[in-house]
Amino acid sequence: MKSIKGNNVSPHQFVLNDSLHQLFDAVNVVSVQGYDEQRQVIYWNVGSELLYGYTKEQALGQKLEDLIIPEHMRELVIAAHSNWITQGIEIPASEITLRHQNGTDVNVFSSHVLFTNQYNKKQMYCLDVNLADVKYAQSQAQFKDNMLKTIIEALPDLFFLMEMDGTILDYHGTDKKNIFVKPSQFIGKRMIDLLPEDIVSKFQTHIDKALHHHGMTTFEFELNMHRGIVYFEARLNYLSAYNQIVAIIRDISDQYKSAEIIRQQAYFDSLTQLPNRFLSLDRLSQMLVECERSNEKTAVLFLDLDDFKKINDSLGHEVGDKVLIESGRRLKQVLREADTVGRLGGDEFIVLLRGINERHDVLVITEHLLKAFRKPFIIDGRELMLTVSIGAAIYPENGQSASDLLRNADTAMYRAKDLGRNSCSFFSKEMNAMMLRRFKIEEQMHGALERKEFELYYQPQFDVKKRQITGGEALLRWHNSTLGNITPDEFIPIAEHTGLIVPIGRFVIQQALYFLNQWQSIKKQKYTMAVNLSPRQFSDIELLEIITKALIDNNINAESLELEITEGVLMSRQPLVHETLIQIDALGIKLSMDDFGTGYSSLSYLRQYDFDVLKIDRSFINGITLNKADCELVNAIISMAHSLGLMVVAEGVETVEQLTLLDELGCDLAQGYYFSKPIPAKAFLDFVADY
Incomplete structure (x- = not known):
């Protein structure tokens, strides 16, 4: 016997058909039938005779669908059997209605096993359990249940x-x-x-x-x-x-x-209708009890409107009241339904954030709050610019009680005022430093393209067997006069979040193809250029137009451009992604799955889209000479990719031992520090010339 599938049956139970049949012959309370690859009956036990009415002699040699399968199910059954035989798609156990010899329905719970016998022939065995008694009991129980349900619904x-x-x-x-x-x-x-x-x-x-x-x-x-x-x-x-x-x-x-009217007056602010100080702190106390039980985090934000006194003094308290009402409305719009926003008094507000898993969650919300206040306030036809300073404290690390958290958030808010207002400060030093760094990067990113601070570096890709350069990957670098060199790991997520990745992505495509034209003109041969596409770029309705124009302007054939995407693009489920990928393939541009193996659904995506290249993540390449599991995994990925007609690129190759092993495993291309780190365009051309 070579293989067995289905329903947790031990392979040791299926050594010879004779012993298998002897086992089933001893059982008559369960119907057991055996079928060959053409669905003809090869076995029919006493249980089958009792359940379906056909004798063993009548059943043997007959086809499954001609005996017990109702007419409306025949095509489905034939297809399911064929799919299991040819493709290995198992037929799941299920409750179904089959047919007795006399034409009546037979309700059974049907399980299936498929194995290859000693003659290398596949045989399927069906084990059916009669559900007639169960169905009757169910009908009685259903009647009583319906009666009870009717009463309950009333x-x-x-x-x-x-x-x-x-x-x-x-x-x-x-x-x-x-x-x-x-x-x-x-x-x-x-x-x-x-x-x-x-x-x-x-x-x-x-x-x-x-x-x-x-x-x-x-x-x-x-x-x-x-x-x-x-x-x-x-x-x-x-x-x-x-x-x-x-x-x-x-x-x-x-x-x-x-009593609600009295309660409203006692617990809610009469101007903004937000929870007042008393109710806000009461809710915070309740949240802390819940957090202690569920081991979750809670964040308290203390907000103060910047220069609100000037509005009251210059425009009057009526305008000031309208500003406070609009401020409360904007806060509620930004926050989640489970969060609480309250007014402490004057121009001070409090925000309570439930279910905080990571500190970064708080950072994202504070960014949204700051952005909400950067839009002009339109009050009585006047356009007023108003900002807010925010202090944040997180339970339990910044305080164990409601009063401690409020006090520490207040302290952090004054720190935000000292930093220039229109910002947020965290009571945690580490988080505060991270937030300030993020704000500075976002601030400097605006105008970075115009200041020509972005530059493309290139890393060569090599044919593993021939040790020849076949192409390169374009990688974005940023040097800012204020912040110095900023790594892609830092600025790319911020560019994604702000939407600046769209114009930056256009710049990368245009520059990469311009350089590819120079390179091919100098060397008089064809190379490929790999360019990364981020999820946000697929929201750019002009993306395909930009790519096509860059190809034409630089006289580059479509097959010389390779667009790399990660699972993050596919998992974003943006409506334009699917259509855009189809159009990219139609243009003849190569499509590459980047960082393969680090996600959860790569295999399913490889089946859905016409990928040309698969890039194995450097985390697997790093251990292939040291870790047998990594080596076997890389070998499996290469074999699978080749079976799908995909080229395989190994990222992060750093040693000759890794390269030699990749050669043995049949990897097509490689890139990494063993050959060259990413280098500027001129240095890249010099490297190619000297190689």
């Missing part, structure tokens, strides 16, 4: 079945808006892990009361949900026969509507 209540320790076993209810978390998240969980501590304490108290008094017990509680504070009445009853608790929950918020 009631506004939520029904929970719980263990004595608060573990939720089951749930019923039609009003999904009153569920604190999705049923999939709370079934099997304890209330203590889902609800605030004070509510859990109430439930436990009344569970104990229901247990001791063997009757209904009632209490009220409130829950801060996504739609605000909701008031509930809970009724608990003890099921002694099962040692379980039934909880019936009803929304009684309407009874509190009259």
